[in-house]
Amino acid sequence: MIIFGQVLMSGLMLGGIYGLMALGIILIYKSTKVFNFAHGELVLIGTFLFYSFLVELKLNVWISTIGLLLVAVMIGLILERFVLRPLIGQPILIAIMATIGISLVFKGVQNLFWPGPGRFYPKFISDDPLTIGGLIFSRQHLIIFLICILAFLLFAIFFNRTSIGLAMRATAEDHRTAQSTGIDVNKIFALTWILSGSLAMVGGALLGSIAGVTPSVSEMGLKAFPAVLLGGVESIAGALVAGLIVGTLEVICSAYLDAYAGGGMKDVVPYIILIFVLVIKPYGLFGLREIERV
Amino acid sequence: MSLKICGIFNVDYRKDMAIFRTKFHWFALFVGLILLFTAPLYLGLYLLSVLNMICISAITVIGLSILTGYTGQISLGQAAFMGVGAYASAFLTDNGVPFLIALPCAGIITGLVGLSFGLPSLRLKGFYLAMTTLAAQFIIVWIMIHWESVTGGIHGLPVSKPRIFGLVVTGEGNLFILILSVTIAMIYFAQNIIRSKIGRNFIAIRDNDIAAALMGIDIFKYKLLSFFISSIYAGIAGSLWAHYLGNINGEQFPLIDSIWYLGMIIVGGLGSIVGSVFGVILIRVLGEVVMMITPNLGKLFPAVSDGIGASLGLIVFGLTIILFLIFEPRGLAYRWEIIKSYFRLWPFPY
Numbered sequence: 001m002i003i004f005g006q007v008l009m010s011g012l013m014l015g016g017i018y019g020l021m022a023l024g025i026i027l028i029y030k031s032t033k034v035f036n037f038a039h040g041e042l043v044l045i046g047t048f049l050f051y052s053f054l055v056e057l058k059l060n061v062w063i064s065t066i067g068l069l070l071v072a073v074m075i076g077l078i079l080e081r082f083v084l085r086p087l088i089g090q091p092i093l094i095a096i097m098a099t100i101g102i103s104l105v106f107k108g109v110q111n112l113f114w115p116g117p118g119r120f121y122p123k124f125i126s127d128d129p130l131t132i133g134g135l136i137f138s139r140q141h142l143i144i145f146l147i148c149i150l151a152f153l154l155f156a157i158f159f160n161r162t163s164i165g166l167a168m169r170a171t172a173e174d175h176r177t178a179q180s181t182g183i184d185v186n187k188i189f190a191l192t193w194i195l196s197g198s199l200a201m202v203g204g205a206l207l208g209s210i211a212g213v214t215p216s217v218s219e220m221g222l223k224a225f226p227a228v229l230l231g232g233v234e235s236i237a238g239a240l241v242a243g244l245i246v247g248t249l250e251v252i253c254s255a256y257l258d259a260y261a262g263g264g265m266k267d268v269v270p271y272i273i274l275i276f277v278l279v280i281k282p283y284g285l286f287g288l289r290e291i292e293r294v
Numbered sequence: 295m296s297l298k299i300c301g302i303f304n305v306d307y308r309k310d311m312a313i314f315r316t317k318f319h320w321f322a323l324f325v326g327l328i329l330l331f332t333a334p335l336y337l338g339l340y341l342l343s344v345l346n347m348i349c350i351s352a353i354t355v356i357g358l359s360i361l362t363g364y365t366g367q368i369s370l371g372q373a374a375f376m377g378v379g380a381y382a383s384a385f386l387t388d389n390g391v392p393f394l395i396a397l398p399c400a401g402i403i404t405g406l407v408g409l410s411f412g413l414p415s416l417r418l419k420g421f422y423l424a425m426t427t428l429a430a431q432f433i434i435v436w437i438m439i440h441w442e443s444v445t446g447g448i449h450g451l452p453v454s455k456p457r458i459f460g461l462v463v464t465g466e467g468n469l470f471i472l473i474l475s476v477t478i479a480m481i482y483f484a485q486n487i488i489r490s491k492i493g494r495n496f497i498a499i500r501d502n503d504i505a506a507a508l509m510g511i512d513i514f515k516y517k518l519l520s521f522f523i524s525s526i527y528a529g530i531a532g533s534l535w536a537h538y539l540g541n542i543n544g545e546q547f548p549l550i551d552s553i554w555y556l557g558m559i560i561v562g563g564l565g566s567i568v569g570s571v572f573g574v575i576l577i578r579v580l581g582e583v584v585m586m587i588t589p590n591l592g593k594l595f596p597a598v599s600d601g602i603g604a605s606l607g608l609i610v611f612g613l614t615i616i617l618f619l620i621f622e623p624r625g626l627a628y629r630w631e632i633i634k635s636y637f638r639l640w641p642f643p644y
Contacts, residue, residue: 035421086620092420093368097560098619100553104612111605222549225425268436271429278426279414 005135007255008248013141015247016148018270020203021224022231022239023155027196029233030172032189034084037099039200040221041106042075046204048114051213054121068201076197080190103221110215118214144206151199152240159236168192172234226274232287242285246270311489330474334467342466344582349470349477350535352574355558356484357527359570363559364488365520366500367415371427372555374434375525377547379404379532381438381445384453384542393456393537397476400533401526407434408525415517419503431549438544450543453536473534480527484567487523496520497565557615563625572626577611584610 021039028036049071053064079102087098130137159165171178171188179185207217227246231238254265277284304310314320334342358372383400387393411430415423438445445451456463456472463472487493495516498506507513536542554577562573588603595602618625 083616083620090619090623092424093362093366093564094619094623096368096421096424097556097615100556101612101615101619104550104553104608104615106612108605108608108612111608112602115605222428225428229422229425264436264440268433271432274425274429275414275433278418278422278429282418282422 002135007251009135009137010141011248011251012244013138013145013247014251015227015244016145017203017207017220017243018224018227018247019240019243020148020151020199021220022227022243023152023236024196024199024203025221025224025228026231026233026236026239027155027192027199029228031168031192032084032088033172034095034099036196037096037221038079038103038106039196039224040218041103041110042072042197042200043204043207043221044110044215044218045075045106046072046201047208047213047217048110048204049201050205050208051114051119051121055119065202065205068205069198072198072201073194075201076193076195077190079197080193084193085186085189103218107215107218110218114213118212120212121209138210140210144210147206149240152236155236164191223270226270226277229274229282230277230284232284235284235286238284238286246273249273313485327478331471333474334470339466342470344578346466346470346473346538348574348578349473350531350538351555351558351578352571353477353480353531353534354528355555355562355570355574356480356567357524357531358555359559359562359565359567360484360487360496360527361520361524362556363564363566363570364493364500365496365517366503367412367517367520368420368424368556369427369521369524370424370549370552370556371411371431371434372524372528373547373549373551374431375404375408375528376532376535376551377438377542377544378407378434378525379529380453380536380542380547381451381532382529383533384451384536385444387454387457387537393458397530397533401529404529404532405522405526408521408528409518412518412521415521416514428549431552435544435547438547445544448543448545450541452541453539455540456537469538473538476530476534480530481567481571484527488567492516492519500565554611557611559625560615561618561625563627566625566627568630569625569627572630576626577614580610580614581607 021043024042025036025039028034028039046068050064050068053059053067054061059067083098083102084095087094130139130142159169167178167183168188168191170181170183171185175185178188204217207220211217224243227239227243229242230246231240231242250266250269253269258265304315309315314323333345337345354372354376358369361367361369379400382403383396386396386399391399411426414426418426439448441447456469458472463469488496495506495511498509498511499513499516499520503513532547535546539546558573558577559570560573561576562571563569584607585603588606591606592602622629
């Protein structure tokens with residue numbers, strides 16, 4: 001039972017990270033109706049940039065974070081203005097390919113400036129484990145999990161209470177109507193990309209402290225898509241719940257089924273979940289059901 | 295598109311749909327084929343290997359073009375389907391099936407696998423369907439690596455060279471003749487599928503699926519058919535790939551290859567077979583150019599010389615896709631039409 005509890009806990013921790021990734025993807029989708037396949041690569045750039053700030057420039061953690069946010073704002077603005085804005089209103093394949101193109105460029109940039117094997121951050125979160133009720137927690141994972149929950153709360157408040165958040169939701173509903181009520185849709189788009197970019201890059205810094213600074217960090221971006229779809233592409237609370245479900249299932253499957261499948265279940269479980277979600281409940285747990293039958 | 299040379303009038307539908315309309319077209323075809331088939335006589339091994347890769351990619355990309363460019367269903371799993379064809383062909387020839395039978399069988403097997411992943415298209419479209427094919431990509435590659443009794447796991451599977459009527463085809467030049475023949479046959483089939491009722495139904499579904507259903511097209515049937523045909527192309531390309539390289543493993547069919555194939559369609563122009571071939575040629579040639587210039591670039595910028603080869607390839611490819619999407623969304627095929635009509639009308643401006 002203790003083992004199961006331990007597995008469940010590490011699943012939830014992983015789920016928190018998936019949730020955070022899914023949140024970034026959903027943010028973009030909610031206001032621009034673009035699925036951002038480059039999210040994982042934004043995370044990747046965040047991880048490596050934070051490494052450069054922290055280790056190569058020897059800055060303090062907080063200054064590095066501020067530097068990271070500044071870069072995130074710049075990247076968000078550039079992407080929105082020069083890639084996504086010219087493609088507004090194009091078919092879905094075009095938008096998907098554009099974000100995939102961005103992701104390739106980022107991957108190339110990462111490989112160009114930080115080639116070679118993985119790196120590690122100096123410990124900025126202490127890693128001696130915490131024991132609660134017989135279960136052992138890694139302090140890093142726990143802190144990151146709490147930060148994920150905090151991010152969700154902040155975004156929930158942002159979308160429900162602030163005028164900018166409401167404007168973003170209005171933009172998501174209908175671009176033209178939003179524009180006619182005086183919302184500057186272009187500004188909202190830019191703001192969305194900035195927010196999502198910052199979320200991705202800070203997430204990358206956190207992820208780098210657990211998983212190490214390796215190129216494989218970017219795979220999390222694609223593995224968050226099952227969580228996005230399970231939660232329903234519109235719902236922020238859905239992203240958290242679905243992220244936790246996907247993370248937990250992944251860890252449980254790899255703990256109990258790896259022995260039979262010859263290992264590596266964790267690479268494939270989220271995608272099996274994805275297929276099931278799409279076949280059984282394509283609009284997810286909390287998504288809006290668009291009815292269009294053929 | 296419908297610009298014709300002065301003095302040529304099409305008096306029936308057959309003539310109107312013909313690919314080769316004039317004596318010059320036939321002449322160009324004849325000369326082009328002779329040039330291609332005699333290529334092993336005057337091209338070096340390196341250029342022949344590039345041509346082989348171009349031909350194999352062209353088959354896959356034409357298949358993807360039928361699915362994505364003509365039917366409008368996005369697939370992010372074409373590389374994995376190619377892998378299925380490669381393993382199927384390797385398995386069949388290993389068990390004594392002649393190559394000429396194993397090749398179409400690999401196509402059919404891949405077609406059936408593709409069909410099963412196309413089944414969700416009953417309820418899904420657009421982005422959601424793209425996600426099922428993404429899942430297919432990861433699940434199929436995972437099976438390739440973990441089903442060791444058939445696929446050899448991570449060590450891969452050695453594949454014999456193709457044997458046709460007792461003759462073993464080896465050497466870059468002979469393989470090129472074989473691969474080129476299959477490629478030309480596949481281009482011919484694709485062009486004819488697109489001009490038939492099936493192709494017109496595909497285009498109708500792409501342009502507006504609800505309207506297509508209203509016109510009496512069985513959407514589900516034709517979507518599945520499109521998946522089937524596209525996967526057959528992937529399977530045949532995979533089979534050629536396996537026999538060409540002589541060794542396959544699951545890591546030869548990664549997601550990035552599926553993305554390359556989609557990128558080639560975008561660059562070539564959606565909804566054009568010729569465009570797909572152009573796209574393959576452009577992207578492959580760009581890739582080779584990057585490979586050639588990177589050692590020198592590495593000397594120029596020693597600070598970043600470690601990863602410059604792989605990274606520059608990715609950056610160039612990503613930028614090519616983005617720039618084509620923004621500045622030339624109709625791709626090279628459209629540019630080709632413009633050039634052709636310019637010469638047709640010359641010396642008049644229009």
